[in-house]
Amino acid sequence: MLVKQIVRRAFDATLLVESQILEISSVRGMSLAQQRGMLERFDAHGFVILRCLDLSDSYRDLLDLGRYFGNPAPHPRADDQGIVGINAFRYTAGFLGSTPAEHLMHTDGAFRDAPEKIITLQCVTPAATGGMTLLASAQAAYDHVARVFPGKVEVLSRADALTVTRTSQSSTQAVFTRCGEWRGIKFRMRDGAAEVTPHTDAQEAFEELCRFFQASENRLQFRLEAGDILIADNTAVVHGRTSFPPHEPRNMRRLNFDATGPACARLVFGFLPSVSSEAGPEAWLDR
Numbered sequence: 001m002l003v004k005q006i007v008r009r010a011f012d013a014t015l016l017v018e019s020q021i022l023e024i025s026s027v028r029g030m031s032l033a034q035q036r037g038m039l040e041r042f043d044a045h046g047f048v049i050l051r052c053l054d055l056s057d058s059y060r061d062l063l064d065l066g067r068y069f070g071n072p073a074p075h076p077r078a079d080d081q082g083i084v085g086i087n088a089f090r091y092t093a094g095f096l097g098s099t100p101a102e103h104l105m106h107t108d109g110a111f112r113d114a115p116e117k118i119i120t121l122q123c124v125t126p127a128a129t130g131g132m133t134l135l136a137s138a139q140a141a142y143d144h145v146a147r148v149f150p151g152k153v154e155v156l157s158r159a160d161a162l163t164v165t166r167t168s169q170s171s172t173q174a175v176f177t178r179c180g181e182w183r184g185i186k187f188r189m190r191d192g193a194a195e196v197t198p199h200t201d202a203q204e205a206f207e208e209l210c211r212f213f214q215a216s217e218n219r220l221q222f223r224l225e226a227g228d229i230l231i232a233d234n235t236a237v238v239h240g241r242t243s244f245p246p247h248e249p250r251n252m253r254r255l256n257f258d259a260t261g262p263a264c265a266r267l268v269f270g271f272l273p274s275v276s277s278e279a280g281p282e283a284w285l286d287r
């Protein structure tokens with residue numbers, strides 16, 4: 001039987017972001033080879049950046065990603081197409097996306113029991129200073145916690161490991177979800193907008209996880225340029241943003257998907273740990 005080779009790999013600050021950038025004219029005009037290039041990059045590290053050169057109808061172009069990734073995910077601030085403006089033009093209480101403040105590392109939809117699987121972010125206007133995009137690998141984080149707390153990382157997989165609350169939304173679930181050998185992540189840390197409460201037994205491991213995601217050597221940092229669209233696996237990649245001066249006209253569009261589109265059946269979601277959850281730091285899985 002022919003089994004698809006799983007190529008997803010962890011990453012850290014040393015990954016060359018250029019390897020994940022695919023230059024295209026527009027989403028609506030992608031060739032078959034470019035579509036393949038997009039999906040291969042997504043599989044490799046859990047994210048891809050489409051560098052779109054034709055900016056004549058970028059709003060429509062972003063919506064066109066639904067042809068691959070399915071239906072837009074709900075959001076309290078979304079317009080009637082599902083797009084959320086990420087800018088500091090008008091403050092909405094409880095939403096860091098409406099401020100120029102630092103946005104600590106998180107996965108989207110952590111307030112919901114069924115978060116979106118695919119996130120996308122289109123840059124309309126970058127900030128001249130600040131507003132850098134941050135990405136980190138959930139696999140690298142899992143492996144780190146498994147090494148620091150041998151035999152205890154699975155406490156983060158208990159169904160009541162973490163409660164995340166914002167305004168009227170709240171969800172209590174595992175940080176590392178399990179599907180056979182595969183894991184997914186659902187993560188938010190205390191950031192001024194979210195109330196985040198780990199289970200008592202999970203507290204130590206959760207705090208180590210937060211430290212890992214805040215360390216610069218574990219995070220890829222880059223600037224999205226006008227026309228760039230970041231597409232990421234929300235179950236394998238954690239994201240954030242550095243602060244920017246309030247006068248900066250930085251403007252992004254967020255559009256997340258439920259991964260029911262035709263391309264998704266062939267895509268890799270989540271990650272395979274490289275360090276055993278059961279044994280000590282020397283027990284690397286053989287692969």
Ligand SMILES: [Fe+2]
Nearest residue numbers: 106107108239
């Ligand atoms: Fe986000």
